[in-house]
Amino acid sequence: xxxxxxARIDAAAFRHNYLLSRDRxxxxxxxxxxxxxxxxxxxxxxxxxxxxVADGFALLEISEAMQLRHAGFAQPILLxxxxxxxxxxxxxxxxxxxxxxxxxxxxRLLELADISAPLEIFVKLNTGMNRLGFRPAExxxxxxxxxxxxxxxxxxVMTHFACADGAGIDAAxxxxxxxxxxxxxxxxxxxxxxxxxxxxxxxxxVRPGIMLYGGSPIPDLQDxxxxxLCPVMTLSSRIIGVQMLTPGEAVGYSATLRAExxxxxxxxxxxxxxxxxxxxGTGTPILVNGQRTRTLGRVSMDMLACDxxxxxxxxxxxxxxxxxxxPADEVAAAAxxxxxxxxxxxxxxxxxxxx
Ligand SMILES: *Cc1c(COP(=O)(O)O)cnc(C)c1O
Numbered sequence: 001x002x003x004x005x006x007a008r009i010d011a012a013a014f015r016h017n018y019l020l021s022r023d024r025x026x027x028x029x030x031x032x033x034x035x036x037x038x039x040x041x042x043x044x045x046x047x048x049x050x051x052x053v054a055d056g057f058a059l060l061e062i063s064e065a066m067q068l069r070h071a072g073f074a075q076p077i078l079l080x081x082x083x084x085x086x087x088x089x090x091x092x093x094x095x096x097x098x099x100x101x102x103x104x105x106x107x108r109l110l111e112l113a114d115i116s117a118p119l120e121i122f123v124k125l126n127t128g129m130n131r132l133g134f135r136p137a138e139x140x141x142x143x144x145x146x147x148x149x150x151x152x153x154x155x156x157v158m159t160h161f162a163c164a165d166g167a168g169i170d171a172a173x174x175x176x177x178x179x180x181x182x183x184x185x186x187x188x189x190x191x192x193x194x195x196x197x198x199x200x201x202x203x204x205x206v207r208p209g210i211m212l213y214g215g216s217p218i219p220d221l222q223d224x225x226x227x228x229l230c231p232v233m234t235l236s237s238r239i240i241g242v243q244m245l246t247p248g249e250a251v252g253y254s255a256t257l258r259a260e261x262x263x264x265x266x267x268x269x270x271x272x273x274x275x276x277x278x279x280x281g282t283g284t285p286i287l288v289n290g291q292r293t294r295t296l297g298r299v300s301m302d303m304l305a306c307d308x309x310x311x312x313x314x315x316x317x318x319x320x321x322x323x324x325x326x327p328a329d330e331v332a333a334a335a336x337x338x339x340x341x342x343x344x345x346x347x348x349x350x351x352x353x354x355x
Contacts, residue, residue, distance in 0.1 A: 004238035005270050007346055008323070009041050009354040011049035013230035014212060018050045020228055021208040025195055028202040031058035031078055031188070033209030040343040041213055041233055044071055045354050056098075058207055062088045065097045078122060081132065082106050089113045100124045100158065102132040107142060111149045118153040121146060122188065125180065127172035129162040136179040143183065156186040156204065164194035165217055173201060192217035196227065215328060215339035222329040233343060234323025235276075235350070239288065239315055241267035242308065251305045252297030257282045263296075264308040268319050271302040275345040276321060277335035284334035287320035289313045 022030040032054045038046040047057060047068055056076035057068055065077045082100040083089045086109060092099055093113075098120035101107060110121075123142055126133030134142055139157065146152045157180040161169045173189070180187055188205035190198065195206045196217060210217050214231035216224040225231075245251070245259040266288060272278040276299055284295040286306050291313075296305040306319070322328035328339035335342075 002351075003269055004236075004240070005274055005350055006236050007350050007352045008234045008236065009045055009352060010230070010232050010234070010324075011045060011354055013214060013232045014041070014046050015049045015053070017212045017214055017229050017232065018208075019053065021192070021195060021206070021211055022053075022055070024199075025190070025202040025206040025208075028190075028204060028206045029055035031056045031076075031205055031207045032212060033058045033080075033191075033207050035059045035064075035080060035209070036344050037064075039209065039213050039215075039340060040346050042352065042354065043067060046212070046232075047071070047073060056205075062091050062097070066091065066095065069095050069097075076120065082124075083109065085109075086113055089119075090115055093117050093119055098122060100132075101142075101146075102126075102134065104134075107145060110151050111145065113151065115151060118151050120154045120156070121152040122156045122158045125157060125159045125176055127159045127161065127176045129160055131160075133159065136175050139179045139183070154186075156188060157183065158188040158205075160191065161189065161194055164191055164197065165219060169194060169198060169201065210338075210340055213339075213343055215343065222333060223327045224329065225327070231323045231328065233328070233346070235270070235274075235321040235346065236323070237268050237270040237319045237321065239266040239306075239308075239313060239317040239319060240269045240303075242314055243267070250297070253300055254298060257297035257305075262309075264311075265296060266306045266308040266313065266317070266319075268304050268306055268321075269302070270304055270319070270321055271300050273301045273347060274350050275342070275347045276304060277331070277337060277342065277345070279337070280331060280335035285326060285330050287326050289317050290320075290325065292326070 037043050058078040077097045079099045093115035100122045102124040124133040125136050159176045161172050186204035190201050190206040192208045192211035214229045243265045245263040249259050251257045270276050278299045291311050293307045322331045328342050332339045
């Protein structure tokens with residue numbers, strides 16, 4: 001018997017979510033954002049699920065882009081942070097990989113690069129995230145230099161909103177479109193939150209990420225199934241021990257949870273070394289044999305405790321940490337984070353099965 005923890009990846013759900021995203025962005029093409037090993041779900045596994053329908057893939061590293069090219073994916077691939085050095089640029093040029101261009105240093109690298117063919121360039125503007133991008137006022141000058149360089153096969157303009165999931169995009173969008181719209185170039189601005197909340201900014205390319213994995217991009221919406229998205233990852237394990245506590249006894253490290261009455265405690269083979277968030281305190285939802293209950297006390301490295309009071313389950317009972325039947329966003333909220341982080345944090349020691 002192996003340790004019972006398992007991450008199941010539902011490729012059909014990924015495909016469903018991709019098609020739904022593109023439907024919602026009617027008319028726009030959709031980059032499937034598969035950075036960070038497809039948000040922890042497996043790059044090739046997810047890409048394969050949309051091989052015949054994906055308009056393109058967006059990710060960070062040239063090595064990931066090359067994995068897709070080597071696996072026979074002919075779609076456009078976009079490097080969201082652009083190239084980091086000349087050899088990235090040469091590789092991108094040789095394999096028809098598109099690139100964001102976000103700073104003066106990249107522009108200079110491109111101007112001086114010895115490349116075999118021009119690239120598709122997405123000029124990235126900073127509209128308030130203040131992470132990457134040229135100031136909108138610089139766009140005209142950047143476009144002039146790009147055109148003069150002869151190194152850009154096609155040029156689009158992109159930005160990434162800081163507050164698409166919250167306060168909104170009005171000011172950022174106004175700043176972007178004041179300079180981008182008059183160029184007549186293709187535009188790409190919408191991540192999952194903007195795609196769902198702001199249909200007027202679908203433009204030419206949308207960039208859904210979290211929604212492809214069935215996570216919610218909107219803080220108020222903890223169950224993405226309500227908008228038709230299906231969970232792609234289900235993290236499951238089993239009960240490996242049961243303890244009967246009498247009133248006053250405690251559970252786990254530092255005895256943070258004390259039994260008020262008789263308490264039947266199940267020990268689950270899943271801890272923070274598997275990627276379960278240690279900040280998920282007592283009361284985080286968890287399913288045992290399909291029934292919803294709560295975690296108890298501190299999460300430890302390899303195990304966590306849950307309340308089996310009133311649940312017909314003993315050693316060997318099936319546990320769902322998140323996924324089918326329990327939105328990852330609910331668990332994330334209990335741990336003060338977002339489903340993105342839970343998915344990306346699933347540890348290499350957790351076996352993965354795809355179906
Ligand atoms: C990660 C990323 C996305 C996808 O964001 P989601 O919130 O996961 O939809 C889109 N655009 C850029 C530039 C990104 O880095």
